[in-house]
Amino acid sequence: MKRAIRSGNLFDHGEPASSDERVDALVERGGVTIERIVSTGQASPPGFWYDSPRAEWVVLLSGAAALEFEGEPQPHPMKPGDHVLIEAHCRHRVAWTSETEPSVWLAVYYPDGAAD
Known part of the structure; x- marks a missing residue:
């Protein structure tokens, strides 16, 4: 039986290629997506709000950040x-x-409803 193994390191993200956040999809299966996001001083544009039809669980692995929630x-x-x-x-x-270290x-x- 052949097993496909994909591996990597969450902190091996290299230098930013642009001034944008780096977003890497690590797994996409059955409506579930796991992403690594590397932020280097970015913030959401003024007046912009994420409003996803899917739930999101997020953990900050390094750096520092702040989220805002409407209301x-x-x-x-x-x-x-x-x-x-x-x-x-x-x-x-x-x-x-x-802005002083990557936020991973x-x-x-x-x-929605998959974690109930």
């Missing part, structure tokens, strides 16, 4: 190891990410 008065600061579950259609944005995220997107 919440204060940003949600994050340090390495912090994670948050964002339900489908919960409008949110990235307030800021560290692991994000898991899945269909």
Whole structure:
């Protein structure tokens, strides 16, 4: 029986190719996507809100960042190891990410209701 093994290192992301965040899809199967996101000082554009039809669980592995959620008065600061579950259609944005070190995220997107 042949087994296909794919491996890598979440922190081996190289230098940014542009001023944009780097987003690498690591796994995409059955409506589930696992991404590594590397932020280097990026934030969501003013007035922009993510509004996904899928739920998202995200953990910050390195760096620092803050998320904003629509209707919440204060940003949600994050340090390495912090994670948050964002339900489908919960409008949110990235307030800021560290400009002095890469902020490496692991994000898991899945269909609404899959974690019930």
